[in-house]
Amino acid sequence: MSLAAHDSHRVQRARALARDRIRTGYARSRSGTIAIARVAASAALAYGISHYAWGHQFPFFSAIAAYVVVGFTVEKKMRKMFEMSAGVLIGVLLGELARITIGSGVWQVAVVIFTAAMIARFIDSGVMFAMQCGIQSMLVMVMPASPMMSPGTRFVDAVTGVAVGIGVYLLLSGDPRKPQRRAADRFFTELEDALGALALAARSGDREVARAALKDLRHSSQRLTDQWALANDAADEVATYSPRGLRHADSVGRLERLLVGSDRAMRNARVLARNLIHFLGASPGVTYPSLADALIAGQEAVAALHAAAMDDDVDFTAARRLLRRFCGYLTPETLLVTADGTAPGRSAHFQGVTLVIQLRSLAIDLLQATGLEYDEAQRFLPSLLVAGDGDVIGPRPVTREMQALEPPATTEALEMLIVDRTDPDRRG
Template sequence: MSPQPARSGAPGSRPTGSPTATGPLPAVPMLDRARETVRGWFFQGISRGRSDALTVGRAAIAAALAYLVSGFIWNHEHPFFSSIVAFIIIGFGIEKKMRKIVEMSCGVMLGVLLGELARAVIGSGTWQILVVVFGAGMLARFIDSSNLFGFQVAIQSLLVMIMPITPGMTPGGRALDAVTGVVVAIIIHLLLSGDPRRLQSRAASSFYRELEDTLVSLALSARSGDRGVAQAALKNIRAVSQKYTDEWSLANDVANEMATFSPSGLRHADDVNRLQHLLVGSDRAMRNMRVIARREVEFLEAVRGDAHSRLADALLAARDAVLELSRAVSHEDVDFTEARRKLRLFCSYLSPEMLLRNDEGMRPGRAGHFEGVTLTIQLRSLAIDLLQATGLSAAEAKQFLPSLVVAADGDAIGPRPMTMEMRALEPPATTEALELLITDRSDPDRRR
């Protein structure tokens, strides 16, 4: 009997739109990919615009105000240098503005002075521009290695050479406009910087969101036994984890600068320091996540894709703790008590006898046992990192972890009544750890 052709949608049938040996690839998937690309670009653009709206607004205010001040005080007809300098100093995004202001100010002033001197001595024209721009660029590289400084020296000297002198402007008028732009930009930046903790909270939220997504993916991989999901999570966190760490570190620097120099940020100095300290343990946790993802891939490969729901539960408990950390930093009063409670639940899973049995209750073989114990130790290290992020010391954090001291009796492995020798190896009793749950000791200056 000849086989019947498979119906559309039946198992083994080729889906509509799939490539065939005789026909070209259909256009529909390509259109879908293009639509998704455009949608992703659109929403990323909206996100960037929302994040930088205040900064661009400050830059626009500084540019307009600098132009107005130069025209009003110095009676310059077209003081465009004031606006240019003020806008460039504030710029886009977040960065360490005070250092940028110093580099910008020095570069602008040197460039304007070089341009004015060259214009007075050799005039303005094609070959003069070549000589002045080359000389300004080489002098800037000799003085300082900063690209920003060199760019400003060269570009300002170029602008002086090519821009016409307006009526009533003296040779030093542009230098005066540049100084005005610098001063206005400094004032606007310091007065309109806003709450420095907002930058840190936003960076921390993105950082923790990446941790949460990775933990969820690893939990899904453990529950299904599909190591491909863990491999995808590993590839992603390797690609983006350092970016989130660098963004938080930069936000800390900017917030610390604002809390030092800005009148509106001085009262938040203590909270800025606390959120700054939080990155130390969190960065270690992010680095640990890369290792955990790799260890889980190797563990699932060693156990041949067995499902491990208990391991998935542990990873989801870690996700819940990270979520609480993210909520804590978004509040005005930072309190890590609830995050420590979640971390205590996560810690309760972290022993090999809890994590290594599959859903049928079977222990892994020799290779699986080795990889599983390595994964368990790495998860314990993650728990300590997150607990230290809440302000605990390493010794305090270790009190949350269950014992690794077990006794073996044939094939039965698990906790047994301890001998005096085993008790000597045990961590301290958990009463102090329980007390840490109800006492917020995240303040670096807390009393012991």
């Protein structure tokens, strides 16, 4: 590559990085507009109350306290908010006491910050609590006091800011389900895309497609789960403490419970992708259309769960119907059939049975995400018990009436699920 071409490549790469940063920054700013506006309004309101109602000339601690307490991140929690509130108040109080007793100066700043940090660590282990104690006490020490300030003026300002911040956070937090739905939307989109990619891998026999899906799941699945969990925590607190959020408490609870089964399903999808890679590797060049159809049915069921999470009523009826159809595929006899109608070889059959079991586990997780108990979810699955009648060996769909009569699986019957039944040695 020539020097000019190399420089051109570097310029193009720099432009692409700059575009990505601008696009990401714009999206981040746009998504936080309401929260940032709420912070600004809180600081201005607290400052106005102290200035006009209490008559304080420069009540900057009101604005600072309100800004610190409200914040603009989704993981805001009541415990954290009260920690920061207490840190602000204790820091301002210590600073005021220090100015009265030892005055302000270089060594006084060191003494008050050391004392504030030691007291904060004694009271609580929270890092934010200790930081607010130290920062606020230092600000009181270094900022000059106006002639109109009395010794307790800044403490009153801090109390005003904290009260306004807590009030604004609880009253103007909006619909607590919105952050949950945003997190659930990203989560289910990733899971749908993964199942679609795995279906394509089964239909084409291409291991690289499955490997790419596994890479994406490993990269983003845990992050998306953590984001949803944080959104659940924030929504639960708003629904518990905010007068406007109380009416959404039931929906918030359903979305919280939805994450439990959905998280397990996402973990199962990672294992499923890894097993599919091994399965396709054991039968190179072979395609499995029935397996692809099953994965598409699972993707459609996840899409129905996705739609239910976005709906106000969070109704899982449609999702359960699609999950019943998904479960209808989940036997080795249905899934482990190649495009030409033959069974895979012995090695691929063993890997395939592992894949079937993983798909059944995924179905159970998704059914439990809709609110079913484990025993109820199991009734959706066709039986894996086998019956031998001459040369006919296969699964039997289980009904409620049959459950009481279902014979126990013999060792030989279960073994036949694992060992390739086309093996002539097994017929002897």
